[in-house]
Amino acid sequence: MHYCSSCGSSVEFRIPEGDDRQRHICSSCGTIHYSNPRIVAGTIPVREDRVLLCRRAIEPRYGFWTLPAGFMENTETTTEAALRETLEEACVHVELEGLYTVLNVPHIDQVHMYFRARMINEEFGAGEESLETALFRESEIPWKELAFPTVSETLTRYFQDRANNQRFEVTVDDIRQPLKPGANR
Amino acid sequence: MHYCSSCGSSVEFRIPEGDDRQRHICSSCGTIHYSNPRIVAGTIPVREDRVLLCRRAIEPRYGFWTLPAGFMENTETTTEAALRETLEEACVHVELEGLYTVLNVPHIDQVHMYFRARMINEEFGAGEESLETALFRESEIPWKELAFPTVSETLTRYFQDRANNQRFEVTVDDIRQPLKPGANR
Numbered sequence: 001m002h003y004c005s006s007c008g009s010s011v012e013f014r015i016p017e018g019d020d021r022q023r024h025i026c027s028s029c030g031t032i033h034y035s036n037p038r039i040v041a042g043t044i045p046v047r048e049d050r051v052l053l054c055r056r057a058i059e060p061r062y063g064f065w066t067l068p069a070g071f072m073e074n075t076e077t078t079t080e081a082a083l084r085e086t087l088e089e090a091c092v093h094v095e096l097e098g099l100y101t102v103l104n105v106p107h108i109d110q111v112h113m114y115f116r117a118r119m120i121n122e123e124f125g126a127g128e129e130s131l132e133t134a135l136f137r138e139s140e141i142p143w144k145e146l147a148f149p150t151v152s153e154t155l156t157r158y159f160q161d162r163a164n165n166q167r168f169e170v171t172v173d174d175i176r177q178p179l180k181p182g183a184n185r
Numbered sequence: 186m187h188y189c190s191s192c193g194s195s196v197e198f199r200i201p202e203g204d205d206r207q208r209h210i211c212s213s214c215g216t217i218h219y220s221n222p223r224i225v226a227g228t229i230p231v232r233e234d235r236v237l238l239c240r241r242a243i244e245p246r247y248g249f250w251t252l253p254a255g256f257m258e259n260t261e262t263t264t265e266a267a268l269r270e271t272l273e274e275a276c277v278h279v280e281l282e283g284l285y286t287v288l289n290v291p292h293i294d295q296v297h298m299y300f301r302a303r304m305i306n307e308e309f310g311a312g313e314e315s316l317e318t319a320l321f322r323e324s325e326i327p328w329k330e331l332a333f334p335t336v337s338e339t340l341t342r343y344f345q346d347r348a349n350n351q352r353f354e355v356t357v358d359d360i361r362q363p364l365k366p367g368a369n370r
């Protein structure tokens with residue numbers, strides 16, 4: 001940020017009076033410009049014993065597999081955002097079955113929230129941001145070709161819970177490591 | 186937003202190519218400026234049968250009672266934000282006991298997340314944004330003087346769960362009504 005979005009003057013990066021963090025502050029009109037983490041909302045679309053994944057048609061992680069998810073928009077709820085992204089990326093209608101993972105990713109200022117979801121039928125497709133979509137049994141999941149650590153974490157927990165107690169309790173956890181090439185877990 | 190924060194030129198408000206929502210787009214450098222919902226993170230600080238509330242020393246809702254909570258900052262996790270706000274506003278150290286409510290407030294582009302928390306001792310105070318803080322039994326909660334609907338909703342659910350099954354399952358719900366003067370529920 002170099003210029004004030006309110007008046008167009010230059011901004012300074014300093015701690016405002018009464019605050020304890022550096023902010024972008026307009027040198028002319030004094031507006032303080034805050035920046036806050038963003039929510040990525042998505043689903044685990046399930047059809048019987050299989051989970052629907054999307055192969056990304058965009059960067060970052062072009063060609064890698066992901067759960068359908070994306071940035072929550074203003075005026076939306078988290079559930080609306082998860083359903084919209086699922087429809088946009090995988091062309092699939094689902095019924096949400098509850099929040100499942102809340103994964104903080106502080107080094108990129110994001111919080112990823114995944115909901116369990118039941119596919120209403122086996123109709124699905126590839127939206128503009130997907131090369132293809134496909135249903136995977138647990139043994140078929142392309143673990144080394146998953147796009148993001150939050151996807152690996154969510155799927156790992158899902159299959160563990162499904163095999164164990166089927167309680168699917170909500171997890172809040174942190175993903176602290178930056179993504180290294182080839183390291184998805 | 187009137188000016189591009191990258192180059193200082195004027196911005197237009199229109200739908201970018203390949204998008205379906207209006208965004209602020211720089212007329213000179215083409216930068217698309219996205220705006221997304223913010224997370225408010227907080228706690229329900231509990232000491233035996235009482236809950237700690239803060240009376241607000243700032244607008245909005247000056248003088249009304251609230252649970253300690255505030256905007257999550259970049260580089261934080263949701264749990265770190267909840268603990269920081271609790272310490273800042275109520276000068277109290279707590280141990281988190283799990284996520285409890287996720288309340289979408291789409292008309293103001295916010296998601297409020299409250300964690301249950303156990304007070305380590307009875308030391309607490311009033312931070313800069315609080316006029317006073319105090320412990321309340323259920324029968325003593327000032328329901329008509331609560332600051333925000335998400336606080337009312339979270340406290341109502343908490344006391345219901347405590348009286349009933351003590352399971353304290355995570356709730357995701359929406360608060361759709363704008364706050365009307367005198368209407369906190």
